[in-house]
Amino acid sequence: MSESEVLAYPEDSSAAEFEDRLLLAERTSSEINQAVLQPMFRTSWKFWALVIFLSLLVLWGLFAWGYLIYWGMGTAGINRPVYWGFFIATFVFWVGISHAGTMISAVLRLLKADWRRPITRGAEAMTAFALMMAGLFPFIHLGRVWKFYWMLPYPNNRLMWPNFQSPLMWDMVAIFTYFIGSTLYLYLALIPDLAMARDHTGKWRQKLYRVLSLGWRGTEAEWHKLHRALSIFSVAIIPIFLSVHSIVSWDFAVTIQPRWHSTIFAPYFVVGAIYSGLAALACILVIVRKGMQLQEFLRSEHFDALGKLVLVAGMAWVYFWFAGFIVEWYGNEPVTRELIHEEVAGSLAPLFYLQMSANLIPIVMLIFKKVRTTPWLLLVATLLVNVGMFTERVLIVVGNLQRNFMPFNWGEYSPTWVEVSIVVMTFAGFALLYTIFSRIFPYVPVWEIKEGRLRYTVRRIGRLLVPTAAEIE
Amino acid sequence: MKRFWLIGLFILVVVGVIAGVILTRVQVYAAPEQPIAYSHQVHVEAGIQCLFCHPSPLKSPLAGIPSVQKCMGCHNVIDTDNPEIQQVASYYESGEPIPWIRVNLQPDFVYFNHQPHLGAGLNCETCHGDVGQMDVTRQTVKMDMGWCLDCHINQSDEKVGRLADCLACHK
Amino acid sequence: MAEIEPRWVLIVDLDRCTGCQACVVACQAENNVPTVGEHETIEGRWLHWIHIERYWEGEYPNIKARFMPVMCQQCTAAPCEPVCPVFATYHTPEGLNAQIYNRCIGTRFCGSACPYKTRTYNWLRPEFPEPLHEQLNPDVTVRSRGLIEKCTFCVQRIRRIEIEAHAQGREPVDGEIQPACVQTCPPDALVFGDLNDPSSRVSQLATSHRSFKLLGELGTDPGVIYLKGGETNV
Amino acid sequence: MSENEISLVALFEKSTDTAKAIDDLHTLGIPDDRMVVMTDVPYPEQALGRTREWSSLPYIVLAGAIVGLLIGLFLSAITPHLYRLDVGGHPPVGFPPAAVITFVFTMMAIIVSTFLGVLWEMDFPSFGPAPYHKAVTDGQLAILIEFSPDLDDKVNQVLKANQADYIGEPEMISL
Amino acid sequence: MTKRVSRRDFLKLTAGATVVTGLAPSVRRMVLEPYVQPPEEVLPGEATWYASTCRLCPAGCGIIVRVINGRAKKIEGNPHHPLNQGKLCARGQAGLQILYNPDRLKNAVLQSGGRGSLKFEPLYWSEALDILVDKLETLSNPNRVAFLGGLMPSHLYKLTTRFLSSFGSSSPIIYDLHSALEGRNSTVQLSESLFGSPELPIYDLANAEVIFSFGANFLETWMSPVSQSHAFGTMRQGQLGGRGFLVHFEPRLSATAASADEWIPIKPGAEGYVALAIGRIILEERLGQASSHRPYSILYQNVDVQEMADASQIPVEVLHRFARIFADADQAIAIPGGGLAGQHNGGTSMLAVQALNLLSAQIGRVGGVFLSQPGPTAGFRQNPNPGSFENLSILIERMKSGEIDLLLIYGTNPVFELPTSAGFAEAIASVPYVISFSQFVDETAARADLILPDHTYLESWGYEVPAPGAAKPAVSSQQPVVRPLYDTRSTGDVLLAVAERLGGQVANALPWSDEVDFLQELATELHGSSLGAYDAKTPSSFWALWRQYGGWWTEKEIPREPDISTIVQEPIPVSEPVFDGEENSYPYHLHPYPSITLSDGRGANLPWLQGAPDPMTTVCWGTWVELNPETASSLGVSEDDVVRVISPHGELEAPVVIYPGIRPDVVAIPVGQGHEQFGRFAEQRGSNPIALVASITDPETGSLAWGATRVRIEPTGRKKSLARLESLAGEGRESIG
Known part of the structure; x- marks a missing residue:
């Protein structure tokens, strides 16, 4: 770009561009309110058709679950030695997805990355719903789900407490903590917007918002305390978020099953979770933006930034994957060798190459800004990531169980309709919750955007107009 | 007032739970209706020992329910006019067992053995209560795992390892 | 009660084992192990607590087949035990890897953790069409669907003899306690006893130069000790 | 609030005006604890010229x-x-x-x-009737002031002088 | 107005509360039913062990049955029994499932819809006996009734023989597939000609240094597998200072071969050649105890070692090595097994093998070959020795030509067990009336008009002389361990009742009121003996101890040395095996072998046995075809590919198991599956290789040459997963890691 070209830019249009990017365009508060509230009322037949379709999928999945409970785990495709199948793989996948919300809203909040503002709520909601879906699987996969309460630590006349040496206990506690944390985090940040919605709606919605906004008036003291609480949350939830997927990885790593028994599993899982979670978020944002006509708030620069994050997480994932793989390959231990052979050239090869290509191609794609800023290309890339990461979970859980120290007891696994229905149920359930959430609660955090407007201005430095942030937080 | 209903509902739930607890206890301790109006009290007061009718707890896991033949051993001559006794006699003649309702019951996955308990010096009354004072037999304790453990876990150090072991009762 | 707790071990003499399956059926009869049928077996969901693995060595015509009965190895450092969230499996003072069926909630974590893959799972509701249910051993819990079961060294038989001996005021003698597989094994390939009793047959056999432990390099310290085949003991 | 106190709500368009109005109210002798500022955006502390509140x-x-x-x-x-x-x-x-x-x-x-x-x-949840104005969530800055009746004119004057869009009795709203 | 709440209602209410609050286990009301008159020895909740005899195969092992509250719960070996010494095989363990089989016949039935209709009409026993008596009385000639028996209790065989002879008809014909596969008939004939006694010899495996097993699956189904397995264990690790050496000659690596130190995949029918060559080498090279050779040199006159080596495809050097191994051992046994008997040259091959024992002077020595000493049990002998296939063929011919009006069948299932080419199914159709005593509707019972189900062995009386026996003279007694579950009736009692109704000489010949009466009378014969392991003062106390111990046996071992008869004065003939089927169109030898679990198919209705895997392939619940990897690749088939096996007499389809332990020119298929009728666990499962077998017999013994059929194999292009325990991906490897 030559200097003359820069000079050729008319000053006004340049300023407008920045304002646009930072949502600084001249819009009154109430206009922004309406812009966020209006999509919540847009419920066309397509919306209801989607809701009904998803509900049917969920109902079918619930039937499958009932069938599973009534007849036993044998209706699923799991067997000996593949004791864990799609259920646990999907569980790990959903827990992974849930990591993006914290990444966006806690990490980026702490780092004061202001582009996060319009997407935090979407990310937090995703976390909460993904955890709900993940939380179902420990129940689904229990052989005697009606006895699940034996895992709860409560005083009883049997004097029996749960075994806290079991990673499943850590898992249960950590996921519960993370679920509480992320839900409360979502809720706290939602209160001012609920108050806003309360003031601008009627009928049942107003009643709902009234109750949920707890009497928020927006006084200085309230804002101050809310800020304080959110800061504590941001700090506190990051170790939780790291611990959750580490613990999930320890479910596998504490066993002496070859390829599971790995010290790199915890960071590898966390990075993988961030990778898949961010990709899922990008995916959802593209869809929601289209579905709710939120182009005004969710702009290409958000996708650009998100795409970059996905790219970074993806590269980190490759690094961790490779760091694990090279050591296992080099060690050449018999069972590990068998497992790697199975993946690279055996019955798991199709899955393995699907996994690798679906995880690597998006990394190449996302290098290009064009991909990051074009919604459909971004959608393709991030969907690929999710396919890849789901496959990766299946390979880790199912693939590695197919081979063990006793060749006599090796086995193969393929899911049955019950497992597929239940897995689909959680995807449908997630989509359903998300769809309903987007019509009931302000999808874009209004107050955060308004706050952002306060902080930013466009300044002229020499010939250039640049956005600057005021250090006021 | 809405809040009143809320509190009302809460109280209802609490009362329901407490009532449920009490009722289930009552039900555990309630004496079941037996096919024959048999009275332990009458027999014990007549001087019959527990082991006369229930002879096997010293050598077998079960105490044993007396056979109809055993009943008839005495009631061939004693109190033969009593309609209840005549009913026992009719069972005997038809060769049908008397369908007694079990009073003290353990679930399938609990393996209780009378013999070691009596061997350790426990009396029938320790667990079954003073049956000799009961007209209709009923359970006097809720025989759940906590109750078993009350004894089993308070044993000397060399014994507690075995006695508080799950495999002591679950197999 | 013994002053030192016994350490129950099972010796499997591979030189004697003929692969005849008597132990497999005896175990099934003693422990109420359901038969799962053809389809479930194809799916890899068979339920034998003890199974005989057959290994091939060499190629035709210089080929050899070896048999190895494999059951729960009753590891001391059992990888399956700590992972159970509800203590349904744990280690007893007498060295048994216990599985409490009524406590099991069916996470199958122990199954995934077991390096020997000897833990079996009740995938479907077990069926005993009438009057086959009459064959069920009243000393052993009949398991429902959705829980893990495995070889217990026939703990009910251990207890039966112990209680009997105790009632007679004596200690069980070596060889008196026999799990069903040991009791029936036609070539006497299985020997059961107390490793803490230096005079017991298992203690002597365990010191044989033929003895080895399955996957010994994992350090699980199994309570099943194998004696290598094809060699004399002298 | 005591019976002979007057409470007023004033709405402003701009934060600068609000800050100015608060300063002016301070000079009238109305302390911070008699004023409540309600906004739809978290203003930085001191942006409106008020001191930080202690939090436990x-x-x-x-x-x-x-x-x-x-x-x-x-x-x-x-x-x-x-x-x-x-x-x-x-x-x-x-x-x-x-x-x-x-x-x-x-x-x-x-x-x-x-x-x-x-x-x-935050004393939440507090659904009870509280002085509030719905325009707050539309971007207006609201000051809620309580003062003794003798300051009535002066307060009104100050508020008007600082471009208050609306001055009136606060509505008690069941939130 | 207030309704009085009864206590029962109150309980219901509390139950409701329980359900609602979910705080206590739901109401449990269990009914306890005490005995009306308790049996003496029964303690509630405590197990009682009854001693009896296993009847799942002819071996006659002693068992003890654990009975709790009147229900049999577990079968174990009788620890005092001299034969099995407390041990029991898989089949013996599964006997409970015969008792509790859901497909048992619960009473006498008439097949009212005609034969094969499977429409059964229950009958009272009196009606059923009326029919039987009527059929016997209306016979034009007593020779028009035939009794076909299989695995029969000894006392029933005696009663039947008595019954038939008093009636004027010929003795029962005994034939069953299990015995045929074991070669019992041929073995008995060989013993008779060699030792002058029609008995099954005992091989002292426990003390043997070297064992050459020629097709004897003595660890699986052959003869007395439990006692032989026990002896094998001792041979392996129980001998002082040594470990026995086992060489197994068989076309397929059976479980016994897998336990052997060496397996020689021998050409079918060539076993005799090897034995002859070894004998010849021993003689020529004066190996071992040369002093004992002299009387037998004539036997090997016609043998040329090189010829034998060529014919058996085993190099001369190998034969020399074996000869040295065999001759150098102090105790060496050669066992002629069932695999030999199933060949066209079975008789001569078995003679050639047995001759090795003569040559090395192993007859009657420790670690050699014995006959069992009957001692005082002689009166109990008269075990039903299985007849030859030729005898049966004569019966089939007579049936076909309408010479039989009434056929009685006990303990065998010829429709399933005989080759299709034997034509039994057509023959039975031409018999006007068929009565079966089967407990199950098997293929033969389905073709009967009347079924008079016997008790199962756990509900009935009897005894069995173990054959081949133990070193101690022994009789195993059998007694009911539980009350009969259903309205079945002991066939012995049926015969006695029929005899009573027939009256006359039949009634005189069978004067007992029931079979127990007969058995008690028989048992008193042993009462006087001083050799017994227990003493009884009175016959009735002897009867009690006889039941309590599970039989009678002596304190001490009394082995018996056979007398070697004059047959050994002639050279052993060298006879070539003959096979059915043209070699070009049927290139493979069919090798049917008895399944270790299902035996000849009579275990197929027991789920425990169906679920117990085959030791070699780990397959259960089905039939498979074993192919050498080379054969499989030449046919272009792999694991689980369904192939069609075609013989000149039939065909079957089954999935392939690639089996590295089988000759490339041999196809092995386990026997036992392929039942059309036999209850839910057996029906429509797998296929029966015996159906393909040609009905050619060994001219020497008249036994069915079940291993002398050739087949061809065609891939079908379909696949069917076999239920196997082993993972194919594991490739038969041991633990890795």
């Missing part, structure tokens, strides 16, 4: 953390001794599992106590 939230969180730590320690270190069962040759209490459990319970308590603490601090 960190102490609540700290107390929560200690409770969580104790629960975690109880569950991971005490309960294994209540019914002793050995697993896998591990000691009944191992450092790694105990650390995980203690950590997670501490974090859980921090999260929960933060949430409860902030609600406590």
Whole structure:
């Protein structure tokens, strides 16, 4: 770009561009309110058709679950030695997805990355719903789900407490903590917007918002305390978020099953979770933006930034994957060798190459800004990531169980309709919750955007107009 | 007032739970209706020992329910006019067992053995209560795992390892 | 009660084992192990607590087949035990890897953790069409669907003899306690006893130069000790 | 508020005007605790010329953390001794599992106590009738002032002088 | 107005509360039913062990049955029994499932819809006996009734023989597939000609240094597998200072071969050649105890070692090595097994093998070959020795030509067990009336008009002389361990009742009121003996101890040395095996072998046995075809590919198991599956290789040459997963890691 070209830019249009990017365009508060509230009322037949379709999928999945409970785990495709199948793989996948919300809203909040503002709520909601879906699987996969309460630590006349040496206990506690944390985090940040919605709606919605906004008036003291609480949350939830997927990885790593028994599993899982979670978020944002006509708030620069994050997480994932793989390959231990052979050239090869290509191609794609800023290309890339990461979970859980120290007891696994229905149920359930959430609660955090407007201005430095942030937080 | 209903509902739930607890206890301790109006009290007061009718707890896991033949051993001559006794006699003649309702019951996955308990010096009354004072037999304790453990876990150090072991009762 | 707790071990003499399956059926009869049928077996969901693995060595015509009965190895450092969230499996003072069926909630974590893959799972509701249910051993819990079961060294038989001996005021003698597989094994390939009793047959056999432990390099310290085949003991 | 006090609500378009109005009200002798500023955006402290408020939230969180730590320690270190069962040759209490459990319970308590603490601090939920104006969430800055009747004119004057869009009796709204 | 709440209602209410609050286990009301008159020895909740005899195969092992509250719960070996010494095989363990089989016949039935209709009409026993008596009385000639028996209790065989002879008809014909596969008939004939006694010899495996097993699956189904397995264990690790050496000659690596130190995949029918060559080498090279050779040199006159080596495809050097191994051992046994008997040259091959024992002077020595000493049990002998296939063929011919009006069948299932080419199914159709005593509707019972189900062995009386026996003279007694579950009736009692109704000489010949009466009378014969392991003062106390011990046996071992008869004065003939089927169109030898679990198919209705895997392939619940990897690749088939096996007499389809332990020119298929009728666990499962077998017999013994059929194999292109325990991906490897 030559200097003359820069000079050729008319000053006004340049300023407008920045304002646009930072949502600084001249819009009154109430206009922004309406812009966020209006999509919540847009419920066309397509919306209801989607809701009904998803509900049917969920109902079918619930039937499958009932069938599973009534007849036993044998209706699923799991067997000996593949004791864990799609259920646990999907569980790990959903827990992974849930990591993006914290990444966006806690990490980026702490780092004061202001582009996060319009997407935090979407990310937090995703976390909460993904955890709900993940939380179902420990129940689904229990052989005697009606006895699940034996895992709860409560005083009883049997004097029996749960075994806290079991990673499943850590898992249960950590996921519960993370679920509480992320839900409360979502809720706290939602209160001012609920108050806003309360003031601008009627009928049942107003009643709902009234109750949920707890009497928020927006006084200085309230804002101050809310800020304080959110800061504590941001700090506190990051170790939780790291611990959750580490613990999930320890479910596998504490066993002496070859390829599971790995010290790199915890960071590898966390990075993988961030990778898949961010990709899922990008995916959802593209869809929601289209579905709710939120182009005004969710702009290409958000996708650009998100795409970059996905790219970074993806590269980190490759690094961790490779760091694990090279050591296992080099060690050449018999069972590990068998497992790697199975993946690279055996019955798991199709899955393995699907996994690798679906995880690597998006990394190449996302290098290009064009991909990051074009919604459909971004959608393709991030969907690929999710396919890849789901496959990766299946390979880790199912693939590695197919081979063990006793060749006599090796086995193969393929899911049955019950497992597929239940897995689909959680995807449908997630989509359903998300769809309903987007019509009931302000999808874009209004107050955060308004706050952002306060902080930013466009300044002229020499010939250039640049956005600057005021250090006021 | 809405809040009143809320509190009302809460109280209802609490009362329901407490009532449920009490009722289930009552039900555990309630004496079941037996096919024959048999009275332990009458027999014990007549001087019959527990082991006369229930002879096997010293050598077998079960105490044993007396056979109809055993009943008839005495009631061939004693109190033969009593309609209840005549009913026992009719069972005997038809060769049908008397369908007694079990009073003290353990679930399938609990393996209780009378013999070691009596061997350790426990009396029938320790667990079954003073049956000799009961007209209709009923359970006097809720025989759940906590109750078993009350004894089993308070044993000397060399014994507690075995006695508080799950495999002591679950197999 | 013994002053030192016994350490129950099972010796499997591979030189004697003929692969005849008597132990497999005896175990099934003693422990109420359901038969799962053809389809479930194809799916890899068979339920034998003890199974005989057959290994091939060499190629035709210089080929050899070896048999190895494999059951729960009753590891001391059992990888399956700590992972159970509800203590349904744990280690007893007498060295048994216990599985409490009524406590099991069916996470199958122990199954995934077991390096020997000897833990079996009740995938479907077990069926005993009438009057086959009459064959069920009243000393052993009949398991429902959705829980893990495995070889217990026939703990009910251990207890039966112990209680009997105790009632007679004596200690069980070596060889008196026999799990069903040991009791029936036609070539006497299985020997059961107390490793803490230096005079017991298992203690002597365990010191044989033929003895080895399955996957010994994992350090699980199994309570099943194998004696290598094809060699004399002298 | 005492009976002979007047309360007023004033709405402003701009934060600068609001800050100015607050300053002017201060000069009229109305202290900070008689004024409530309501906004739809969190203004930085001192943006409107008022001092920071003291908050007990960190102490609540700290107390929560200690409770969580104790629960975690109880569950991971005490309960294994209540019914002793050995697993896998591990000691009944191992450092790694105990650390995980203690950590997670501490974090859980921090999260929960933060949430409860902030609600406590904010007196939430408080649905009862409170002075409020719906224009706040449309971007207006509202000042709620309580003062003695003798300042009535002066206050009105100050507010008008600072481009208050609306001055009136606050509506008591069931929130 | 207030309704009085009864206590029962109150209980219901509390139950409701329980359900609602979910705080207590739901109401449990269990009914306890005490005995009306308790049996003496029964303690409630405590097990009682009854001693009896296993009847799942002819071996006659002693069992003890654990009975709790009147229900049999577990079968174990009788620890005092001299034969099995407390041990029991898989089949013996599964006997409970015969008792509790859901497909048992619960009473006498008439097949009212015609034969094969499977429409059964229950009958009272009196009606059923009326029919039987009527059929016997209306016979034009007593020779028009035939009794076909299989695995029969000894006392029933005696009663039947008595019954038939008093009636004027010929003795029962005994034939069953299990015995045929074991070669019992041929073995008995060989013993008779060699030792002058029609008995099954005992091989002292426990003390043997070297064992050459020629097709004897003595660890699986052959003869007395439990006692032989026990002896094998001792041979392996129980001998002082040594470990026995086992060489197994068989076309397929059976489980016995797998336990052997060496397996020689021998050409089918060539076993005799090897034995002859070894004998010849021993003689020529004066190996071992040369002093004992002299009387037998004539036997090997016609043998040329090189010829034998060529014919058996085993190099001369190998034969020399074996000869040295065999001759150098102090105790060496050669066992002629069932695999030999199933060949066209079976008789001569078995003679050639047995001759090795003569040559090395192993007859009657420790670690050699014995006959069992009957001692005082002689009166109990008269075990039903299985007849030859030729005898049966004569019966089939007579049936076909309408010479039989009434056929009685006990303990065998010829429709399933005989080759299709034997034509039994057509023959039975031409018999006007067929009565079966089967407990199950098997293929033969389905073709009967009347079924008079016997008790199962756990509900009935009897005894069995173990054959081949133990070193101690022994009789195993059998007694009911539980009350009969259903309205079945002991066939012995049926015969006695029929005899009573027939009256006349039949009634005189069978004067007992029931079979127990007969058995008690028989048992008193042993009462006087001083050799017994227990003493009884009175006959009735002897009867009690006889039941309590599970039989009678002596304190001490009394082995018996056979007398070697004059047959050994002639050279052993060298006879070539003959096979059915043209070699070009049927290139493979069919090798049917008895399944270790299902035996000849009579275990197929027991789920425990169906679920117990085959030791070699780990397959259960089905039939498979074993192919050498080379054969499989030449046919282009792999694991689980369904192939069609075609013989000149039939065909079957089954999935392939690639089996590295089988000759490339041999196809092995286990026997036992392929039942059309036999209850839910057996029906429509797998296929029966015996159906393909040609009905050619060994001219020497008249036994069915079940291993002398050739087949061809065609891939079908379909696949069917076999239920196997082993993972194919594991490739038969041991633990890795």
